[in-house]
Amino acid sequence: MGNIKLEIASRREREWYRHRREILSAAEELLVEKGFEKTTMQDIAARAEFAVGTIYRFFKNKKVLFEELFLESWRDIETKLNQALDQPGDELARLQAYHRTCVMLIVENETMARIFYGQMANFSIDPYVGIVGEFREIMKRLLGRLEALFRSGIEKGRFVDLDARVLAIGFDTLVGAYLAVLLGEEKPMDVNAWIKTINRMFFNGIMVHSSNEP
Amino acid sequence: MGNIKLEIASRREREWYRHRREILSAAEELLVEKGFEKTTMQDIAARAEFAVGTIYRFFKNKKVLFEELFLESWRDIETKLNQALDQPGDELARLQAYHRTCVMLIVENETMARIFYGQMANFSIDPYVGIVGEFREIMKRLLGRLEALFRSGIEKGRFVDLDARVLAIGFDTLVGAYLAVLLGEEKPMDVNAWIKTINRMFFNGIMVHSSNEP
Amino acid sequence: MGNIKLEIASRREREWYRHRREILSAAEELLVEKGFEKTTMQDIAARAEFAVGTIYRFFKNKKVLFEELFLESWRDIETKLNQALDQPGDELARLQAYHRTCVMLIVENETMARIFYGQMANFSIDPYVGIVGEFREIMKRLLGRLEALFRSGIEKGRFVDLDARVLAIGFDTLVGAYLAVLLGEEKPMDVNAWIKTINRMFFNGIMVHSSNEP
């Protein structure tokens, strides 16, 4: 008996979560296709195959819907990047793990990575969704960790004595640039070629002994 | 008589052009403040101190207004960057001129640079402004020139033998990263420190003989 | 067996009736708190601790729910006021009984009295609740009885020869004014002071021999 009840509750819950995901996915698709302001709740409802009213059972309003869409993805991204930075190994190994994770994220989760990875910062979304703050916090935390990593490398004499903050920003930006390429190019660039070239270009520039062959 | 008419016509023309600029400037200000969709024609009219109807004498509709706003700025940016790349001197000197011009453009013309330089991506999401194509063309032309420059440097044995296209993209992105910093930081970063660090980091990585002290 | 069935039926019936009351009470509370249009069926369901669908097993629709809510209260009020007017004693005594009953009703059953007693008017504006007719009938019957009482008093020479209808309306309105005071005042007025003053003011004005000390 208890099991049956539990199962029923569980099924409901699972269904609820599935519907929520369907709505968020529809919203994500439309966000890419039409942008935030041009995506209407009618659009989302139609794409998710629900009635408009149903959308509002899951999300208080349009703003909240998109905020939750962003936050869920961003937090996932932050977690994964943190895991990369927490890997065992020296500074170089960690940065390379960060790099690989970024590329993976971009490939796996293009939409959100596109927005998250440097390409968002302000635009059409900015004035409407009051979420930029959270986004900036996440960015600030990640940049802070990168900066610490570079500082540690500089102190240990592994990296040349450049501004750790600029290095962190530069590294992060370079890594993110792959996205811009993905967007702009008709034929997507080869991931490995990209990683290899960035590694050489960037780390050759900052390693004290340029014996870095990844 | 003919001269007078010409003068009158000329004055009219100049006035017409001046009004057009006032409208575009108002639109630019509002674009930064409120974003594209949230900026109304009434807003623009009020800011430019014209009547709404008057705006429509200058621009067929809202879409065209913003397209012309972007195109004018972007073409100006392209011209200036081309001039930098056309300077006398070797590849390194030209890249450094490009770099300096970018920073100058960002500082002088933040609004458009912000949109142009790397922040464009989620603008590309918005199909309303059907101008992304033109933007990509400009980018493609500039990247093509950068790529050629790198290829030339590699062929002359001045740069290490990396993929010229990746180098071009990487360089351009790094240069544009200054904008992200401007946006994200409370206290703006020192321009010179930035230029110096990027120069070292990047060119140390790709110069065959790292005797580059700008 | 028959008895058992009867008992079961009876218990069901009693439960059905109890649930119906719970729903009506919830609706009444919300009516006061939020007004008719702003009270949603979801609100009522939540307050009554039933599911929305259940509400519809008791009442065909929202309109009917509120109609039944009003009618039940109003019929109760009519019954009690009729009992007051049926009391033994002369005209004055009956009017005073009517008066006391009104005050009691207002105190005991503020919500409905508020709607019933004089505050109804701009409810009559609302055509949604098609119940105004029934309300008017009840009012008409009660006013008719009051008018007859005044006419009888006038004929017996106990009241001065004024228009019985206007007297009835005036009396009824004065009595109802206590409600307006209850609503408008921060510190509620003393019931006894109110009754005493109204008695004197009103009956002094219409009694032939003003020896009326209630």
Place this chain on the structure above:
Amino acid sequence: MGNIKLEIASRREREWYRHRREILSAAEELLVEKGFEKTTMQDIAARAEFAVGTIYRFFKNKKVLFEELFLESWRDIETKLNQALDQPGDELARLQAYHRTCVMLIVENETMARIFYGQMANFSIDPYVGIVGEFREIMKRLLGRLEALFRSGIEKGRFVDLDARVLAIGFDTLVGAYLAVLLGEEKPMDVNAWIKTINRMFFNGIMVHSSNEP
């Protein structure tokens, strides 16, 4: 030249005011016919023969529209009643002037009087229009003046020594009762008969020397 300009401005202004009145009148009609919540902006626009958007050029939103509708009428009512209370003559004369003015207001301006005169206080309008406060202030001011008048009469020994506040409320309510009659009756009651009876009934009850024959 100046005159022409002035005239043009004036014409615009007059037209603006006229349109505003047309909208308010349409809203008032519909308020009586359908109630506040059931009256839609579409309704008002259709009745006033404007487009919906036009209504919003005159009133920020529905709430404000109705607030201005009420306030304008209420302030007019307050002014007229104050004028009645400011008339030369003794307390009795002023109260009778107040009474006559009320009846006149009710007859001339039924809708607003209906809402203003005791019949509003709380209902469908209450939870939506945040104007009840202003309404109560006006009521409080008027009741205050009535109370002072009664107190003055009591002190001069012209009225019997009853609670001045209850007298004020009672008088005001009685006077307003005519409205309830207007609403409930098919054949409207004779104004003069009403005034005469109320005068006698009420003032007989409170005058020390009942030589009051108006």
Place this chain on the structure above:
DNA sequence: CATGAATGAGATTTCATTCAT
């Protein structure tokens, strides 16, 4: 020409009602 009042299509959001579980 310039003006800005008027327009009305379209967006967001609510909520009475239904119906599969």
Place this chain on the structure above:
DNA sequence: CATGAATGAAATCTCATTCAT
């Protein structure tokens, strides 16, 4: 029967665009 998720019609409000003055 009870439930409450789903529905979609309808309400409010916005704003690009037109056009009489």
